[in-house]
Amino acid sequence: MGYRFVPAGATTDQHSMHDPPPTPALSDAAAALLDGGHLWLREHVTGSPFRFQLQPSGVLAFGDGEREFDADDVPLPYAHAVRHVREHFDRAAFRGSVDDVASVTFVGVAVDGSGVAYDWSRTPSFLGTEVYDGDHGAALPPDSVQAIYDGLGLAAANALEKEVRAVDFDADGYAFPESDWRDGPVAGVLLADKTGHRAVLRNTAVGGGDGPGTEAATPAALVERHATDRWLDGVVGGLGVADDELGFDLLFERAVEALAREQVRAFRDGSADTDESAVGSAMADRVEAYLVDRRE
Secondary structure (H helix, E strand, O other): OOOOOOOOOOOOOOOOOOOOOOOOEHHHOOOHHHHOOEEEEEEOOOOEEEEEEEOOOOOEEEEOOOOEOOOOOOOHHHHHHHHHHHHHOOHHHHHOOOOOHHHEEEEEEEOOOOOOOOOOOOOOOEEEEEEEEOOOOEEOOHHHHHHHHHHOOOOEOOEEEEEEEHHHOOOOOOOOOEOOOOOOEOOEEEEEOOOOOEEEEEOOOOOOOOOOOOOOOOHHHHHHHHOOHHHHHHHHHHHOOOHHHOOHHHHHHHHHHHHHHHOHHHHHHOOOOOOHHHHHHHHHHHHHHHHHHHHO
16 A cells, blocks of 8 residues: 554554544644645645545545534435545555554545536546544655555646645746646645645635536426536446446436535525435436436
8 A cells, every 4th residue: 555554553443533633724734834845736636535444344434624424314416426535545555554544534625516617527536635643643744645545546736746845836927738637727736745734725716616507496496407408317327337237226316426526505595495305206207207308
């Protein structure tokens, strides 16, 4: 995996997830960040705060930036990220690298439509930004974070530049590069050194609210507006199954998750009625009609 967690002492009986480390705006960051040493610059991808932890039982626990989710009550807008981690996280590789699995909290972003509109067909549901090692009481340096996620089957926030001399970084004159996940510039840059200092430099030309919005006020209208044939074709393409394996249950579940991911602001800000049972009912009708047309 490229990194082995070495315990500082006895393993802990406390298995709660650690709080994600704060990432202030560069203007509010500690002066030490730019006073010396070297920086890793990574793409700042907008979305929802997300973290997870492997429990000793082998069960993955999930949470956002403020609370841990009940195992049977994951908020629908996070369902896509939970599924992605469950399907890709290499439990065996992780268990082989740490004595106390619950001492480590993985932190990142559930990439959704809360900010920038990304190319959903190529953007992972989760991108890792931090790994918190509870045995040492610290978040790991960015080079270790990259190696850990790579070794565990998940993607870390992509590096834009590595080992940049901090004293040479010019925030005012920085030219934001193109994003790996959309046609256009990055929404910002995450800066981190190897001593735990971090900050984000946001690209004000991109903004935080240009993601897909909705004018639909009811669940039926929300589904009708967004679950077009072309959109459902894209959901099907992401499943990677043959037509004879494409069943209603599979497509329905993934379509609901995709809708909640892409239209997450409607599910949170009250701009539309997003009662989950009503959304599910409307999507069920839409998926059934789509499959009938597809098989004719």
